[in-house]
Structure formats: C-alpha cells, structure tokens
Amino acid sequence: QVQLLQSGPEVRKPGASVKISCKASGYSFQNYYIHWVRQAPGQGLEWMAIVNPGVGSPTLAQIFQDRVTVTRDTSTSTVFMELISVKSADTAVYFCARSHGSLDGLDFWGQGTMITVSP
Amino acid sequence: QSVLTQPPSASGTPGQRINISCSGRPSNIGTYTVHWYHQVPGTAPKLLIFSDNKRPSGVPDRFSGSKSGTAASLAISGLQSEDEAEYFCAAWDGSVNGHVFGTGTKVTVL
Numbered sequence: 001q002v003q004l005l006q007s008g009p010e011v012r013k014p015g016a017s018v019k020i021s022c023k024a025s026g027y028s029f030q031n032y033y034i035h036w037v038r039q040a041p042g043q044g045l046e047w048m049a050i051v052n053p054g055v056g057s058p059t060l061a062q063i064f065q066d067r068v069t070v071t072r073d074t075s076t077s078t079v080f081m082e083l084i085s086v087k088s089a090d091t092a093v094y095f096c097a098r099s100h101g102s103l104d105g106l107d108f109w110g111q112g113t114m115i116t117v118s119p
Numbered sequence: 120q121s122v123l124t125q126p127p128s129a130s131g132t133p134g135q136r137i138n139i140s141c142s143g144r145p146s147n148i149g150t151y152t153v154h155w156y157h158q159v160p161g162t163a164p165k166l167l168i169f170s171d172n173k174r175p176s177g178v179p180d181r182f183s184g185s186k187s188g189t190a191a192s193l194a195i196s197g198l199q200s201e202d203e204a205e206y207f208c209a210a211w212d213g214s215v216n217g218h219v220f221g222t223g224t225k226v227t228v229l
Contacts, residue, residue: 111163
C-alpha cells in the first residue's frame with residue numbers, strides 16, 4: 001500500500017537548521033511529485049515546495065526560496081526538506097504529500113513531522 | 120498565507136445539506152482545477168474532491184464539488200457526525216507558480 005513515512009519530531013533553537021525526510025513506498029517513486037506543506041499550530045495549510053523525484057529540480061514558494069532546500073535520494077525513495085535560519089514562526093507540522101501531476105490533488109499524505117523552534 | 124477565501128465555519132444537523140464556498144482569482148480557480156481536503160485535528164489532511172468534482176475511491180457520493188468562474192463550492196449532503204472536520208480548498212496558482220490553499224472551514228454537526 002502507498003505510504004509516505006516521515007522522520008520524527010525536531011527541536012531547534014532560532015537560527016539553526018533542520019532537515020527532515022519523507023520515505024515513499026508502495027508505488028513507483030519517480031512517477032509522482034512530492035510536495036511539502038506546513039501547518040502552524042491552530043492555523044491553515046501553507047504550500048512550500050514541489051519536486052519531481054525523477055528529475056530532482058524543485059519549485060519553491062517564493063517566501064521559502066532563500067531558506068528551503070529540497071533534495072531526493074532515488075536509491076531509497078526518500079525526499080528531504082532542509083530549512084535554514086529557523087525562527088519561532090517556523091514552528092509547525094510539516095507534511096509531505098504526493099500528486100500524480102504537478103497541478104493535481106495531493107492524494108496521499110505523510111503523517112507529519114513537528115518542528116519546534118524554541119530558544 | 121492563504122490566497123483562497125472560505126467561511127470560517129459551517130454547521131448543520133444530521134441529514135442536512137451544507138455548502139462551503141471557496142473564492143479565488145483568475146490566476147488560480149479561474150484557470151486551474153480545484154481540490155478539496157478534510158482534516159480531523161491531529162491528523163494529516165485527506166483528499167476529498169479533485170479536479171473540481173471528482174471523488175477518489177472510497178469517498179462517499181454525499182460529497183460533491185462544483186466550480187464557476189473564480190469560485191468553487193463543496194456540498195455535503197446527508198450530514199453525519201463523522202463529517203466534523205476542517206475543510207480546505209486548494210488550486211494551482213499561475214501567478215505564484217505553486218499550490219495555494221483556502222483559509223479553511225470548520226464544520227460542526229449540531
């Protein structure tokens with residue numbers, strides 16, 4: 001069955017970096033886009049990035065272009081998202097999700113990774 | 120920041136029909152298809168409707184989507200207690216070259 005398994009919770013101090021992962025299984029990894037979406041406590045969903053695992057070149061939301069890096073490892077069907085210079089406003093649950101086409105709905109989601117930024 | 124506007128809340132009694140609106144712009148809903156997600160607190164969102172009005176396998180036909188111009192709507196008929204959740208619309212936005220989400224609507228079954 002399709003599964004997106006994300007890495008565990010992280011705690012960082014302001015200014016630090018954090019890298020989380022999303023391991024795909026149960027489908028052809030290179031045939032589906034992977035998105036990153038975050039949700040601050042009590043808030044709505046915020047789209048961050050999309051990557052085509054077969055090609056590797058991500059597209060980032062403008063507000064994240066200077067702080068987010070998305071990479072993938074096709075040998076382990078894993079996508080990584082690194083966020084640098086974190087601040088308290090980055091405290092959120094970060095989800096990965098897949099879509100068949102870049103414009104399509106996100107049909108499977110990971111369980112989410114909580115990133116807490118605290119002094 | 121959310122680009123698509125939804126009412127913050129909606130409610131109904133069991134068996135009723137409710138509608139949730141989603142207002143956008145030509146660069147998003149006016150050009151691209153709309154998707155709907157529902158999310159129970161503490162869990163990941165789930166795809167409810169894709170490409171304006173299509174249901175993924177397993178989603179009951181009580182849920183239906185429609186779109187006209189730069190607005191979309193989700194209808195839930197035969198409201199059930201398990202429909203209590205937050206509902207988000209989403210679409211690709213050509214002006215930002217990315218997906219945008221709605222502000223979210225919390226549905227309460229009275």
